[in-house]
Amino acid sequence: MYTVKNITINWNSPDILEQLAQTIKGPLETIISVGKNSGEYDKEKLEEILFSSSIEISVIIEDILNKAKAKSLSVTYHHQPEFFGIYESNENVRGMCAGEVNPQKVAKVDQEWLVGLEKEVYGNISQDFLDLGELSYKMAVSERQLHRKIFNLVFLTPNKYIRILRLHRAKQLIDNYVQQSVSQIAYAVGYSDVHYFSKLFAGQYNVAPKELLHSLR
Structure with a gap:
């Protein structure tokens, strides 16, 4: 299990792709919304929101890549002669x-x-x-x-x-x-x-x- 801002991903679930899409969708929508309404925020608050959302997406993607790499290594590692x-x-x-x-x-x-x-x-x-x-x-x-x-x-x-x-x-x-x-x-x-x-x-x-x-x- 992996948690980002109270959003939980079950890596063994059959609907894992939908979970990942929904998880990334949240911070992306935040970035888009803030970009459209940037005038409503002061510079410091704007940078904080954008940075936080970007980090959230980056962490999720990094975890996905690590899971994929681990799975690939596992398949190769257990391949018998x-x-x-x-x-x-x-x-x-x-x-x-x-x-x-x-x-x-x-x-x-x-x-x-x-x-x-x-x-x-x-x-x-x-x-x-x-x-x-x-x-x-x-x-x-x-x-x-x-x-x-x-x-x-x-x-x-x-x-x-x-x-x-x-x-x-x-x-x-x-x-x-x-x-x-x-x-x-x-x-x-x-x-x-x-x-x-x-x-x-x-x-x-x-x-x-x-x-x-x-x-x-």
Whole structure:
């Protein structure tokens, strides 16, 4: 709750926009009215009213911006890495990890780092080879730190981690009918060797990409 001159704003109310409009409307109407009838006030009184009303509007707007910023930060802050969902839903992926990944024990700052890493991998996923040196540079760590950080968070080497994301994206392409053939899907996620891609895909999802593609038609 927030109060300005006995006007209360309930930030959780469904008619919050109407409340805000009415709250700002009051001091605005005061400024307009005083401006039209300025001759009725001495200079000191006029400045006092205008200043008070302006401050009131400024405080309300600042509070609105702070609420909006806090909400935005909250949404970003609680955005989990996609890898956690992959891990929890895929027994084979869990078996690839050297330890148990528990999202509840991963600090929010580390989760945000993983989200950024995923964006970098997905942004370059069609490349046949992802340079770990370049990837570490974009993530503002050394290559050694990249290896250590990925392993500490998800118990995987960078290459295995990237491979899991590649194959996950491949399955998304199949599920969403984005590509029409296994070769197109393989190339889209950075594999020039279709046979090798199919072998890896089957190892992660227990089904060959060709079979999965045909089953969805």
